[in-house]
Amino acid sequence: MYLTRHLCADGPRWAVDNRLLPADVTLAGLLQRPQASLADFLRELPAGPAPAGTLMAPVEAASEVWAAGVTYLRSREAREAESAVKDVYARVYEAERPELFWKAIGWRVVGHQMPIRVRDDSRWNVPEPELTLVVNAGLQIVGYCVGNDVSSRDIEGANPLYLPQAKVYDGACALGPGILLSSVDRLRDLPIRMTVTRAECVVFEGETATSQMKRSFEELVGFLGKELALPQGAFLLTGTGIVPPPEFSMQPGDRVCITIGALTLENEVDRQPRLPEP
Numbered sequence: 001m002y003l004t005r006h007l008c009a010d011g012p013r014w015a016v017d018n019r020l021l022p023a024d025v026t027l028a029g030l031l032q033r034p035q036a037s038l039a040d041f042l043r044e045l046p047a048g049p050a051p052a053g054t055l056m057a058p059v060e061a062a063s064e065v066w067a068a069g070v071t072y073l074r075s076r077e078a079r080e081a082e083s084a085v086k087d088v089y090a091r092v093y094e095a096e097r098p099e100l101f102w103k104a105i106g107w108r109v110v111g112h113q114m115p116i117r118v119r120d121d122s123r124w125n126v127p128e129p130e131l132t133l134v135v136n137a138g139l140q141i142v143g144y145c146v147g148n149d150v151s152s153r154d155i156e157g158a159n160p161l162y163l164p165q166a167k168v169y170d171g172a173c174a175l176g177p178g179i180l181l182s183s184v185d186r187l188r189d190l191p192i193r194m195t196v197t198r199a200e201c202v203v204f205e206g207e208t209a210t211s212q213m214k215r216s217f218e219e220l221v222g223f224l225g226k227e228l229a230l231p232q233g234a235f236l237l238t239g240t241g242i243v244p245p246p247e248f249s250m251q252p253g254d255r256v257c258i259t260i261g262a263l264t265l266e267n268e269v270d271r272q273p274r275l276p277e278p
Helices: 035-044 073-082 088-094 151-156 159-169 216-222
Strands: 002-008 012-015 054-056 064-069 099-105 127-134 141-149 173-181 191-196 201-209 234-237 257-262 263-268
Touching: 012 035, 035 141, 054 173, 088 141, 099 216, 127 191, 127 216, 141 216, 141 234, 141 257, 141 263, 151 159, 173 263, 216 234
Parallel strands: 064 234
Antiparallel strands: 002 012, 002 054, 002 173, 064 099, 127 141, 127 234, 141 173, 191 201, 191 257, 257 263
């Protein structure tokens, strides 16, 4: 089953398999249900016509978006290369405890075909394609969407304590196009592909698979919820295994296309912040 959110004449509405759900259905409410009964609950809801409104990011204003880092060997190597404090990343890659950090509140998240940004005070900005887990209030994985953890590598490379500034700013988190409900086992070997085009020419492309992750999805979610209540559920970006070379940096006008499994998220790069509708 496939959940999408749309800006309709009467406000944001959720849809399942391209049929509008009742106006009072919220993602927060859906993510309070057990994973085993979620699909059956959605099937029993009265479904309306196909949505005619603009596709939105598959989040709500208060949705929490978290991220994991250094979960692929390629990410560890790249972060060591860029950093003045190289051993930090080697140690976290091998450590029992993963790197987890706050990425965005829901109202800051942009969706499919919405602009992402590069920072004005950074010279080295990259897209990071990441499988994004959708987690319910009981810490069960109910599905996934595509995530782009836009990052300023020179800011983080100067000092790991600058991570929030390198990762958290307007236009730095894109999720979409919708949420594909799925068992966690179907997510363990999904292909991940990313292409960046500039003036209709491909300037970077790369691919990996979720099977290349060092850590399991359950491990990451378990640590996220170890001392943290998530009453409305959460989105968890699971790290990137595709890293452009040091000479590459995104520029305004670039288009970033990320495909993970059956879902594709595409965004154009801009310099001006344009926040989505709440």
